[in-house]
Structures are given as C-alpha cells and as structure tokens.
Amino acid sequence: MNYRIVVRVLGFLVFFVGLFMAVPALFAWHHRGPDLGALLLSSVLTMAFGAALVLVFRARGEILVRDSFAIVVLGWLLASTFGALPFHLSGALPSFTDAFFESMSGFTTTGASVLVRVEDLPHGLLLWRSLTHWLGGMGIIVLSLAILPMIGAGGTQLYKVEIPGPAPDKITPRVRQTATTLWGVYVLLSGLETLLLLLGGLNLHEALCQTFGTMATGGFSTRTASIAGFHSLFVEAVVIVFMLLAGTNFSLHYHLLRGKPSAYWKSEEFRFYLVIIAVFSALLTAQNLLAGSYGTGEAVRHSVFQTVSITTTTGFSTADFGNWSSSAQLILLFLMFIGGCAGSTGGSIKVLRAVILIKQGLAELRKLLHPRAVIPVRIDGRTVPPGVVINILGFLFLYLGLLVLSTLGMTLMGLDLVTSFSSVAASIGNIGPGLGGVGPAANYQHIPLAGKWLLSFCMLAGRLEIYTVLVLFTRDFWK
Amino acid sequence: MNYRIVVRVLGFLVFFVGLFMAVPALFAWHHRGPDLGALLLSSVLTMAFGAALVLVFRARGEILVRDSFAIVVLGWLLASTFGALPFHLSGALPSFTDAFFESMSGFTTTGASVLVRVEDLPHGLLLWRSLTHWLGGMGIIVLSLAILPMIGAGGTQLYKVEIPGPAPDKITPRVRQTATTLWGVYVLLSGLETLLLLLGGLNLHEALCQTFGTMATGGFSTRTASIAGFHSLFVEAVVIVFMLLAGTNFSLHYHLLRGKPSAYWKSEEFRFYLVIIAVFSALLTAQNLLAGSYGTGEAVRHSVFQTVSITTTTGFSTADFGNWSSSAQLILLFLMFIGGCAGSTGGSIKVLRAVILIKQGLAELRKLLHPRAVIPVRIDGRTVPPGVVINILGFLFLYLGLLVLSTLGMTLMGLDLVTSFSSVAASIGNIGPGLGGVGPAANYQHIPLAGKWLLSFCMLAGRLEIYTVLVLFTRDFWK
Numbered sequence: 039m040n041y042r043i044v045v046r047v048l049g050f051l052v053f054f055v056g057l058f059m060a061v062p063a064l065f066a067w068h069h070r071g072p073d074l075g076a077l078l079l080s081s082v083l084t085m086a087f088g089a090a091l092v093l094v095f096r097a098r099g100e101i102l103v104r105d106s107f108a109i110v111v112l113g114w115l116l117a118s119t120f121g122a123l124p125f126h127l128s129g130a131l132p133s134f135t136d137a138f139f140e141s142m143s144g145f146t147t148t149g150a151s152v153l154v155r156v157e158d159l160p161h162g163l164l165l166w167r168s169l170t171h172w173l174g175g176m177g178i179i180v181l182s183l184a185i186l187p188m189i190g191a192g193g194t195q196l197y198k199v200e201i202p203g204p205a206p207d208k209i210t211p212r213v214r215q216t217a218t219t220l221w222g223v224y225v226l227l228s229g230l231e232t233l234l235l236l237l238g239g240l241n242l243h244e245a246l247c248q249t250f251g252t253m254a255t256g257g258f259s260t261r262t263a264s265i266a267g268f269h270s271l272f273v274e275a276v277v278i279v280f281m282l283l284a285g286t287n288f289s290l291h292y293h294l295l296r297g298k299p300s301a302y303w304k305s306e307e308f309r310f311y312l313v314i315i316a317v318f319s320a321l322l323t324a325q326n327l328l329a330g331s332y333g334t335g336e337a338v339r340h341s342v343f344q345t346v347s348i349t350t351t352t353g354f355s356t357a358d359f360g361n362w363s364s365s366a367q368l369i370l371l372f373l374m375f376i377g378g379c380a381g382s383t384g385g386s387i388k389v390l391r392a393v394i395l396i397k398q399g400l401a402e403l404r405k406l407l408h409p410r411a412v413i414p415v416r417i418d419g420r421t422v423p424p425g426v427v428i429n430i431l432g433f434l435f436l437y438l439g440l441l442v443l444s445t446l447g448m449t450l451m452g453l454d455l456v457t458s459f460s461s462v463a464a465s466i467g468n469i470g471p472g473l474g475g476v477g478p479a480a481n482y483q484h485i486p487l488a489g490k491w492l493l494s495f496c497m498l499a500g501r502l503e504i505y506t507v508l509v510l511f512t513r514d515f516w517k
Numbered sequence: 518m519n520y521r522i523v524v525r526v527l528g529f530l531v532f533f534v535g536l537f538m539a540v541p542a543l544f545a546w547h548h549r550g551p552d553l554g555a556l557l558l559s560s561v562l563t564m565a566f567g568a569a570l571v572l573v574f575r576a577r578g579e580i581l582v583r584d585s586f587a588i589v590v591l592g593w594l595l596a597s598t599f600g601a602l603p604f605h606l607s608g609a610l611p612s613f614t615d616a617f618f619e620s621m622s623g624f625t626t627t628g629a630s631v632l633v634r635v636e637d638l639p640h641g642l643l644l645w646r647s648l649t650h651w652l653g654g655m656g657i658i659v660l661s662l663a664i665l666p667m668i669g670a671g672g673t674q675l676y677k678v679e680i681p682g683p684a685p686d687k688i689t690p691r692v693r694q695t696a697t698t699l700w701g702v703y704v705l706l707s708g709l710e711t712l713l714l715l716l717g718g719l720n721l722h723e724a725l726c727q728t729f730g731t732m733a734t735g736g737f738s739t740r741t742a743s744i745a746g747f748h749s750l751f752v753e754a755v756v757i758v759f760m761l762l763a764g765t766n767f768s769l770h771y772h773l774l775r776g777k778p779s780a781y782w783k784s785e786e787f788r789f790y791l792v793i794i795a796v797f798s799a800l801l802t803a804q805n806l807l808a809g810s811y812g813t814g815e816a817v818r819h820s821v822f823q824t825v826s827i828t829t830t831t832g833f834s835t836a837d838f839g840n841w842s843s844s845a846q847l848i849l850l851f852l853m854f855i856g857g858c859a860g861s862t863g864g865s866i867k868v869l870r871a872v873i874l875i876k877q878g879l880a881e882l883r884k885l886l887h888p889r890a891v892i893p894v895r896i897d898g899r900t901v902p903p904g905v906v907i908n909i910l911g912f913l914f915l916y917l918g919l920l921v922l923s924t925l926g927m928t929l930m931g932l933d934l935v936t937s938f939s940s941v942a943a944s945i946g947n948i949g950p951g952l953g954g955v956g957p958a959a960n961y962q963h964i965p966l967a968g969k970w971l972l973s974f975c976m977l978a979g980r981l982e983i984y985t986v987l988v989l990f991t992r993d994f995w996k
Contacts, residue, residue: 424907
C-alpha cells in the first residue's frame, strides 16, 4: 500500500469537511445561536488537521486497488469523527458516542437520531446535521474527484468503491467528468426542491434541511415529528416526488437533461422501481383501510408517503407506523431490504440486484425442466455474466450474515427481537427509523453504548456496500 | 406429460401408505384401543384406492423429467391426505384441516402439532403419527424405488427430486441399489436406537415412536413435554446421538459399514456440521449461564440438546426455550436456517449449501483485491462449478422469498411478528416448534384455518426443497 498518498488524499477529504462546516456557522452567526463558537472551532480544527496531513505527506503516484479501499473506508471514518465535533464541542450531545452516532448516521444518509427533541438543537447544528446527509448522499469522495485534479487513474476505482450499486457505469469516459456531472445534477435537483419548499411556506433554513434529507435519502428533519410536523399536503407531495428522484439512477436524470427522457422507460430497473412503489403503496393502503384507523384519503396519503420513504431508504415519516397492524409493519420491514436504484443516493440492497435475483430465480426454475438448456439473465437486453450474478448473490449473503450477527449482538445487550432486528435492518439499509423501540415515534437515545457503536458500524458497512468494509478485515488485504 | 404412468406410480405409492397403516392397527388391536376401527378402515380405503389406480391405469414407458416432478409433489400430497384419514375417521381430530396438518407435518418430518395434549391420543394413532415421520424421513418415493422394479430410467430423476440436498450423489451406479442401501442403513440405525431406548426403560411403543421421530429428524413425541417428559439423561443422550446420526449424510454411514470410517473426516460438510453444533452449543450454554436460570450441568444439558435438535431440524425439546433470553432465542432461530447435511433426513437449507455460500463470500472478497484472479470454490478438493453456486444462491433466494411472503400471509391473519415469522421458518425448515405463540410449550391448535393450510404448503415446499414445488406453478411446466 502507498501509505503516503493514502494519507494525503485523506488530508484533502478532512479539509473539505472542515470547509463545509463554515456554512452552518453562517446560519449560527445569522441567528446569533449558542452554537457559533463550537461550529467555528470545529471548522478550524478540522481544516487545520486536514491541511497538516496534506502539507506533511507530499506524495505522487498512482492510487492502486488496495489504496482505494483504505481511502474510502478511512475517509468515511474520519469524516464522521470530525463531523461529530460540532455536536460534541457545543455540548448539544455531551457523550462523544452520541455525537459520533449522529454524525455517522448523517454521512451514511441513515437518519437514525439520538435526539429526543430535534427542536432543541440550534439552527447551525441542525443545518450541519442535514448537511452531513447531503455530503454523504452523492459521496464525499466523488465530490473530491470532481474538485481534485491530483487523483489520476485511481479515480475510477475510488468512484466504483463509493458509488452505490452493482457495476456502476461511468456516464462519460473520464471519471472526473462523471463525478462533476453527478454532483451537478444533484445540486440542480436540490436547488429545485429548496425552491419548491420555499414556495410551500418553509423558511430557508427549514427548506435547505428538508432538501438535504430528501435528496440524500437521509431522513434527518428539523422537527421531531418529521415531515408530519409541517402539516402540509404540498410539502409532503414535494418530498415524495424528490425522494423518488433521489432514489433513481442519476445517470437517467443526466440523460433527461441532455434531451433523452426516454432513458427512464428504457431502464428495466427504473420500471421495476416504479412497480414496487405502486404495488406496495396499494398493499399498505389496503392494509390501513382494513385496520380502519384512517379514512380513504388519509390512508392513501400516509401509505404512499411511507412506502416511498422506506423504499428509497430516506426514513422521513408522516405517521407512526410503529402503531400499524403487524402485516403493515412487515411490509415496511420487507421494503427496507429493497432500497433505491443503483447509482442513486438510496441505500440497502438496490432494485437492480433485486431484479437480477428474481430473474435468476425464474431461470433456475426453467432449468429444472430443461436441464441442458442455457438460460441467460438479461437486463436492458444485455446478458448478465454469471460472475456478476454470483457477486450479487454473494453480496446478499454477506448482507444477511451481517444482519444476523449484528441482530445477535443487539439481543445480547438485552434488547427485544423486533427492536434488535429492525434497528440493524434500518442501519445497514441506511433507512433510519425501525420498529419497536426504534420506531418513527421513538429514537436511538436509549440504545446501550455498545449498541450505538455496533449500529454505526452497520451504517458504514451498508453505505459502502459491505464488501468494501469487510475487505479490510481479510488477511489478503494486509499481505 | 405421460399421465397414465404418473397415475399408476401414484397408485403404488398410495397402496404402500395404506399397507403401512396396518402396523399401528396391530398396536391398537393389542391395546384394545378405540382407534382400531378407524385405522383398519383407513388402511383398507387407502389400499383399495391405490390398487384401483394401479389396475385401471396400465401403462409402460419411461418417466421423464416433467413426470417425476408431478409424481413427487402429487405423491406427497396424496400420502398426506390419506395419512390424515386415521386422525379424522377416529374423531381424534374432528377437523379435516387439523388431521391434514398433522399428517403433512408428519410426512415432511416437521413435527408441528395441533394436539394440545399428546397423551390423549390412543396407542395406534400415536404410532401412526410417528410412522408418517419415518416414512417421510428417508422418502416414500425412495422406498418405492427400492421395492418397485417397474420404475426404470426415470428412477434417477425421482431420486434426485426427493432426496434432500444439492446434487446428491448416488452411492452405487444403479439407483435401485442406492435406494435399497439408504433404506437399509436407515432401518439398521432405527433398530439400534429402538434397542437402546428399550434398555433405557421405555416400552416398545414409546421406543418405536421416539426412534421414528429421531431418525426422521421429525420431532413428534408420545409426551406433550416432548423428551423432557421421560426425565432421563440416558434417553436424552441416546436421542442426541441419533439426531446427530440422522442429520449426517447417509452415504457416510454406508462407508462406515463398508469399513471406511475415514469417510466422516474426509467430508468437509460433516466437519463443518460438527463445528456448528459445538460452537452453538457453547454459545447457548454461555447465554443460559449468563441468564442464570440453570446451574452449569443443566445449562450444558439443555443447550446441547436444543442445539442438536434444532440444527438437525428434529424439533424435540427438553426445555421451554420460548422462555430463554432473546439472544438465546435468536441463536435458535438462526440455527433453523442451517439444517442437516445433504443426503440426511434433516431439512432446511443444509450444511453443504452453507459451506459453499461462506466459501463463495470469502472468494468474492478476495476477488475485490485481485480483480483479474480466478478464485474457485472447492469442496472436498473438487471445484464447485459456477452453475451449482448460482443454483444454491437461487435456492437461498427462493427460500427467503417464500419465508417473507408466507410470514406476510400469517400476519394478515392477525398473528404477531414473532409467531408469524417463527412458525413459517419452523415449517419451511421442517423443524416443528417455533417461538412466541408456537413455542415448544405451545402448539399449532390456535393458528387460524387458512394459516394451517399455508403452513402445510410451507412444510411440503421445504421438504421438497422449494424448486420442486414451485416448478409446478411455472408456465413452462404446463406447456
């Protein structure tokens, strides 16, 4: 491993994180908030640390496969650690574990919070909390790729490791241009949502925070009651539409901007994504009507919102689905394992993987009847090589393995089965709220210390698609 | 499809089931039980129906791939239907749903029971209940292969469809001889266990019933308290050893009989099977000691018994693990997804599949670091072809799909999440007791009517390894 270049790139990353902390400091200054000092101090400390690394470790050379794994995993750990400083130094979250949990939950776009009352946080910290979502959503390393010219050939590998989803395509031949394009589309859509939310009556601070939570499929809100706190059908509708857009492969939006809207309908993954949303919205609506707790309009409104929010792994809520019938809860729990499209900001297993798995399952059934036939799995007309299918199934297996082991860890801390399982599922899938003790009306404050660290690990493993994190634990990596 | 030959083979199968009903009738006659009439009537009706089919459909010809799926699935459905007659006609289980559930649970070696008090059943019916386990354990169709000379070339296909586990090897080149050998080993081990249980103080009826439950990894007992009802460490030890033997690939026992005991240690699957049992027994013991509800000796005794019982998918119990800590319950729930070895009478996913999945997962991690390397997965020194890996991963995916959909079905009937999930897991895995409302101290009596049918379907799908049952629902099959 080329340690010097790894450390140098990490230095740049940390510096950027510190730079972005200046934005919430502006809000704190404007509102004369008690968090101004902590934000400024954190910003300066972080930038100084990053700059020191960059200045001390002057190295050139190529970033190899091994280096890129180290950069991405350590980069995310450092970002979350420094990102925790404002919460910790301001005294808002006196326990460093809590501050780190909130920061990791932010960067990984999970949205699980230890805050009992979100409104207690001053403006600056609230914005920083939401900004971590936004930085993590499209990826801090992808952002660096767009800004830093120094990362040469290794950039493609870094991009592949950080962008969610199997076999992500570069939109343009040069990775730097792809990174710039993705961040461009991301900024554009974020601007659009902010504008619409301003029109919906939110102030700039609220509009930005909800936008960051939406576009990153994060889920942190400025209200304890989440989006329900705004009591506005218009706001809910805007959030639903932008959650859907954020859960879509961003290369499709890019094609739209280039005048090719047909790209959406040509994508099997996108079509399947819409079918999932439609079918499960209908199922949930039926469930909620059967349970009789809502009128028809309310049932549709809450069911569609929760379906989109969980499928895209955002985690915003307009209703306490922890009180819904056990079948409705199971549907939501199931949706936690699908997630957004590949190349979106959504987490979890990803729609593309689900489509390939289903097609492979059907192909296996047909193979039983025609033992000698070769039945390929096709996506968008192209055959998926067996190696990719095995990779996806291997991913699924590791995903479930991590799920089971972490759930076991949570039960060992004395938590019940539903809370343990759903908190882990919501963390690995980067969703946020779970069921039981961590439902949408509750929070993660009461989780034991060790549990918060375990869930933080799950969030990181989930955001970086498990392989990336686990590879650092193999003997091969350290050879 | 060659309907005539399918129906003819089914006729033979049904006839055999009727013939075996005469055995419990003997016990009923000996004990002058109230069930004698019902058993005789059921036996005669079943044999008559089977004989009629055989006599009317006189056909010759080869059994093709498609035919074999129809024979196995319909054969199991018919066996379970006729097997329900004694329970139903005797009035012991007045609801036919209950009688069918008990019979299906028997043949599939699940061991889930609707009986509130097992001791209420007369001797004959108790023996029939356990005998269904024994017939289903090694397979009624494999038994027919051993007995019927008429099934020619199609026999290999039938064997493959019914014997549990991926890519089962024929021990001898001729499938009829393989079937005879397997049943021979099965009868021998069953005789041995019966003898030991007789030495342990059980009477012949009790010894036979517990043996059938053990060797088939079924789990029906003659006591409501299951094996705990005998209050004998010796009986528990015998049952543990024979559960372990029943969960082992029977071809290994065959090699032992031929003087090659080294076959056990050469089998990676067998070694892994023992490691699983050892590790999880230790984990459970630690859990139970931490919880402080048992002394050291008791903790070891109950933990080892429950680990072996659940891993082998038997489902006998010596303690109400529904009252254990949530982490201990989760460990048992996890074990429900491993199961016995391929080619054993155990159900669930099978150790061999788990070994291949773990090796594939590790290979994928190494591939990340060496993108161009070819890293094959080997079992017992032989490379596993990618097609087999995909097939196994596809199986896992269908297994989980069935699990989720069926759990959803159970919650729709108003059952809680833990009861719904564990009853389905215990049914597909052919285990028997679950957690919550279907824990070892409870039973399946209170499950709604539709739930009993759904779980019966899960048991059948689990016993025939899902593909076999699902293939009948494909358009290709009916073309």
